[in-house]
Amino acid sequence: xxxxxxxxxxxxxxxxxxxxxxxxxVVTAGQARHAAAALADDLRAAGVGDGQAVATQLANTPEAVxxxxxxxxxxxxxVPVNPxxxxxxxxxxxxxxxxxxxxxxxxxxxxxHGRRYEPEVGFVLWTSGTTGEPRAILHTHAAYLELIDRVLxxxxxxGGDRSRPPTPNLIPVSxxxxxxxxxxxxxxxxxxxxxxxxxxxxxxxxxxxxxFEIRSTVLPPTAIAMLNDDDAVTDLAPxxxxxxxxxxxxxxxxxxxxxxxxVFVLNSYGQAELGEVIGWTAADAKAFPxxxxxxxxxHAGVEIKVVGxxxxxxxxxxxxxxHVRPPNRAVGYADGSDLSERVDADGYVDTGDIAHVDTDGFxxxxxxxxxxxxxxxxxxxxxxxxxxxxxxxxxxxxxxxxAPDSRLGEVPVAFFxxxxxxxxxxxxxxxxxxxxYKVPVAFHHVGELPRNEAGKVVRAxxxxxxxxxxx
Numbered sequence: 001x002x003x004x005x006x007x008x009x010x011x012x013x014x015x016x017x018x019x020x021x022x023x024x025x026v027v028t029a030g031q032a033r034h035a036a037a038a039l040a041d042d043l044r045a046a047g048v049g050d051g052q053a054v055a056t057q058l059a060n061t062p063e064a065v066x067x068x069x070x071x072x073x074x075x076x077x078x079v080p081v082n083p084x085x086x087x088x089x090x091x092x093x094x095x096x097x098x099x100x101x102x103x104x105x106x107x108x109x110x111x112x113h114g115r116r117y118e119p120e121v122g123f124v125l126w127t128s129g130t131t132g133e134p135r136a137i138l139h140t141h142a143a144y145l146e147l148i149d150r151v152l153x154x155x156x157x158x159g160g161d162r163s164r165p166p167t168p169n170l171i172p173v174s175x176x177x178x179x180x181x182x183x184x185x186x187x188x189x190x191x192x193x194x195x196x197x198x199x200x201x202x203x204x205x206x207x208x209x210x211x212f213e214i215r216s217t218v219l220p221p222t223a224i225a226m227l228n229d230d231d232a233v234t235d236l237a238p239x240x241x242x243x244x245x246x247x248x249x250x251x252x253x254x255x256x257x258x259x260x261x262x263v264f265v266l267n268s269y270g271q272a273e274l275g276e277v278i279g280w281t282a283a284d285a286k287a288f289p290x291x292x293x294x295x296x297x298x299h300a301g302v303e304i305k306v307v308g309x310x311x312x313x314x315x316x317x318x319x320x321x322x323h324v325r326p327p328n329r330a331v332g333y334a335d336g337s338d339l340s341e342r343v344d345a346d347g348y349v350d351t352g353d354i355a356h357v358d359t360d361g362f363x364x365x366x367x368x369x370x371x372x373x374x375x376x377x378x379x380x381x382x383x384x385x386x387x388x389x390x391x392x393x394x395x396x397x398x399x400x401x402x403a404p405d406s407r408l409g410e411v412p413v414a415f416f417x418x419x420x421x422x423x424x425x426x427x428x429x430x431x432x433x434x435x436x437y438k439v440p441v442a443f444h445h446v447g448e449l450p451r452n453e454a455g456k457v458v459r460a461x462x463x464x465x466x467x468x469x470x471x
Contacts, residue, residue, distance in 0.1 A: 003073075004123075005073045008188060016028055016030060017193075022061045027062040037070070040070045042108060046108065050075035050076070050116075055094065057082070060175055060196050062196065064175040072122065077122065078123040079097045080176040122140055124137065136333055136335070137330045138331050144275070145189075150327065151276060152186065152189060168194060169184065170209070171184055171196045172200050172218065172220075176453075195208055195212055195214075202227045203232055206235070206236055210238075215240050216243070217242060218245045221455060224244065224254070240263060241282060243266045244268065249267060250387065265292065266281075267280055273349070274329050278296045295365050297360075297362055303348070305348060306319070307350075316356075316357050316358060317357075319354055320354065321351070321355075322363070323351065324348060324351055325349065374409055375408050375412065376407075376409060376437070385439075389430070391433070392429055394419040395416045395426075399416075399449050399462060413466050415449060416443065427440075444465075
């Protein structure tokens with residue numbers, strides 16, 4: 001049976017080659033393999049064995065990667081826990097996944113009774129929680145490896161210099177998030193070294209890009225915005241491509257980043273249950289630079305369709321619910337449920353997102369179906385309004401939500417960060433660029449937008465603010 005620990009144990013680097021680079025230390029391939037094996041031995045000696053869960057709550061350091069591999073070497077299920085989680089959140093993770101052991105900065109704590117999972121399960125991830133309580137997703141070793149190879153395969157097929165190892169994979173996000181896990185394992189699968197950023201800082205990021213000669217990396221939208229706004233960062237050479245991850249990226253921020261640093265932003269699309277299913281390639285970036293803002297095109301082996309209200313497939317250019325059929329997906333959730341409620345008779349998964357596909361096969365995500373605002377029968381995609389608000393030099397970021405209205409059902413309300421600006425100015429900006437029914441009825445200046453750990457705006461919190469104010 002495939003075990004993801006083999007990505008470390010069978011990595012092509014010799015024992016004396018530096019493999020894991022942290023902020024203040026380097027771990028060689030041999031040291032990493034030895035430490036992972038030692039943790040596996042400790043778990044077995046403590047009575048933690050096959051199919052039992054091991055939760056790890058560690059900072060973004062080489063130890064987090066070693067703990068992940070050591071857990072798998074022991075035949076256990078890995079449960080990553082965000083090191084910034086407060087005790088109540090950690091308690092919720094423990095209650096949901098029932099680990100037999102917890103590894104944190106204080107050491108290994110063994111619990112008497114831990115849940116035993118099916119042998120093919122490798123680790124537990126969490127949904128974003130933007131539309132409800134986060135759910136614990138079960139990923140298998142084999143399916144997740146296929147997910148990685150789904151993207152890596154075309155890159156390998158493109159050729160390149162195979163006489164030297166690939167440039168290191170730079171990990172700028174938490175190893176408790178799918179994006180951090182995926183890109184770490186992706187780098188190991190590609191035979192690369194891993195460079196881990198404990199906490200994102202624009203200047204440190206630029207320095208690491210220069211030091212390790214990074215030409216391609218991943219960044220969440222919040223990091224892209226931080227780099228755009230940091231006057232001290234003027235050059236990111238030799239970086240050429242950035243893949244946007246974790247949350248939707250504003251096309252305006254993508255254009256700013258490309259114009260400022262001469263680095264093309266490759267969007268992508270996926271879900272925690274599905275992995276990455278849609279994305280850009282370097283070849284597409286060269287051939288279709290005008291399509292910046294699109295999610296990309298389906299990866300090899302991934303089939304998609306856009307479905308209307310009647311369940312029928314829609315033609316190119318028409319927006320509807322995006323359905324995806326990947327080669328593999330998560331096996332279910334820790335509560336025992338599966339994805340069947342979202343899967344149609346042909347095996348397509350309803351993503352819950354609204355999208356359209358253009359004539360070149362590029363997928364454009366309009367927004368979440370649950371976020372669409374129905375103003376008296378007129379549908380409003382929040383992203384359309386948010387992009388207009390970002391045209392104001394005073395607005396750093398924006399989010400638009402539907403507020404209850406006794407006459408129209410819902411009306412759009414805007415929240416924005418940046419400098420304070422008069423509501424009249426923002427209203428005129430919207431009226432100059434939008435049809436009247438899309439113009440927000442109110443504009444609220446806030447210090448920051450509520451976001452989850454993946455960087456996605458928690459719109460339910462904003463709706464609650466409107467409801468509380470009206471109450």
